[in-house]
Amino acid sequence: MEGNVLIVGLGLIGGSIALSIKEAHQAAHIIGIDVSHRSLEAGITLGIIDEIGESLIIDAKRADLIIFCCPVKETEELLKHLPKLKLKPDVLVTDTGSTKGSIMEVAKNLQASGIHFIGGHPMAGSHKSGITAAKRMLFENAYYLLTPSETTDPKQLKQLKQWLIGTKAKFLTLSPCEHDQITGMLSHLPHIVASALVNQTRRFTEKHSAAFRLAAGGFRDITRIASSDPRMWTDISLSNRLVLKEQLTHWRDHMNEALLMIEKADGKALYHFFDQAKEFRDSLPVHEGGAIPAFYDLFVDVPDMPGIISEVTGFLAEEEISLINIKILETREDINGILQITFQNEEDRQKAKDCIAKRSNYPCHFE
Structure with a gap:
């Protein structure tokens, strides 16, 4: 054209x-x-x-x-x-x-x-x-x-x-209505929930300073969408406010139900709560795009020694595999460290896993 x-x-x-x-x-x-x-x-x-x-x-x-x-x-x-x-x-x-x-x-x-x-x-x-x-x-x-x-x-x-x-x-x-309902549930609501959880943690760390360092591992990963552009998400939340009002009301009701289970020490209800979530979450498509962009992370078990990061990234550079982020998970206390390397897509992540496995004996794994 x-x-x-x-x-x-x-x-x-x-x-x-x-x-x-x-x-x-x-x-x-x-x-x-x-x-x-x-x-x-x-x-x-x-x-x-x-x-x-x-x-x-x-x-x-x-x-x-x-x-x-x-x-x-x-x-x-x-x-x-x-x-x-x-x-x-x-x-x-x-x-x-x-x-x-x-x-x-x-x-x-x-x-x-x-x-x-x-x-x-x-x-x-x-x-x-x-x-x-x-x-x-x-x-x-x-x-x-x-x-x-x-x-x-x-x-x-x-x-x-x-x-x-x-x-x-x-x-x-x-349809525009269906679009806003779906993206509200799968994208907009999770961003609000993640931001609320991070803000609650921020207040918590003011009294419990050790929590700040411990939040560097899994907590930081599951709330990473809270790092999105505040201006953009203010705009989105206001544009989709009617849908979000309804969905946040449902979320509040579900949190109240969870609170009641814990108050009553209702183990059976809590097991059902977690089991239902696990079953549905495990059934979701793994290698397809969705409302929130996927994160293509590779976790590499490496010895805690100088030069290890440059060695691993050197492997990737030699095979022209691009990465977009790398960090060390600091909560590990054994002799090995964990490198978390993030890639743009699934193809690059798989290439990186094969590359590192071929050039070293460092174990690599996905989520």
């Missing part, structure tokens, strides 16, 4: 989508708009975009495809400008927001003006942010949720998928 693609918001998501479009559609001309001139300059330097745009008002008129990669509330405000502009009659407009209900409501005014809007939500991310973290394969095998309106022409939906084919994502079409 060929034409002008306008990316509004040139961060990790916008940059990665631009790279995937350039890979699949070499005749496409990518224009970037962002409030940060530094991001735009980096986009040009890194070859992510072809042109720095002037403004939405000027550059939207030239576009065949417009993708808003901004926070939800910002996207809603920007969408309101489009009906006032003289756009191409067949222009496609989409977004990448984590909630869809309010955006689709605003988009009704676009449909009334003859502008084709299809909601979008690529369910992938990274521990890094910004244009310099953009990757062409960020969305590979991840779910890319699409929320067309009731009046969307199937041909337009097919055309949008064709534009985005370079993401190599798995497209799934949902």
Whole structure:
């Protein structure tokens, strides 16, 4: 496909989508708009975009495809400008927001003006942010949720998928309501719960200072989503507040039930509580993307001796296997240490395990 693609918001998501479009559609001309001139300059330097745009008002008129990669509330405000502009009659407009209900409501005014809007939500991310973290394969095998309106022409939906084919994502079409219910349960609620647990622990460590160091192991891992961008999650929580209000009410009720079991020392009920959770959790898909990006961790048992980290990372470097994070689990007290190495995807993790096993006798294991 060929034409002008306008990316509004040139961060990790916008940059990665631009790279995937350039890979699949070499005749496409990518224009970037962002409030940060530094991001735009980096986009040009890194070859992510072809042109720095002037403004939405000027550059939207030239576009065949417009993708808003901004926070939800910002996207809603920007969408309101489009009906006032003289756009191409067949222009496609989409977004990448984590909630869809309010955006689709605003988009009704676009449909009334003859502008084709299809909601979008690529369910992938990274521990890094910004244009310099953009990757062409960020969305590979991840779910890319699409929320067309009731009046969307199937041909337009097919055309949008064709534009985005370079993401190599798995497209799934949902209604805006179903999208917000599902992502609220599987992504938004867990982020709130993790943040609440971390904040409770922060207050706890003020009285029990030893807990701070002990939290470096498993606790830090199970709450890692609490390290997400506070601005983004404030925006998401407000955009999906009705769904979250309902789900947080259910969560509170379930916590009250757990509290009652413990107060009554009801071992049978507690066993059932934990057993049900274990059975369902163990049945969940292992190697598929989901609402929260998967963490591809490899745990390596290594001797506690100088130079061990550089030795292991040297193995990986020689076989050109990229890692995105590495740390030592400090709660171990035996003669061996544990290196926790995080990779971008399952393929890199498996390559790393094979590489280390081939070059050393250090045991490697997954979760």
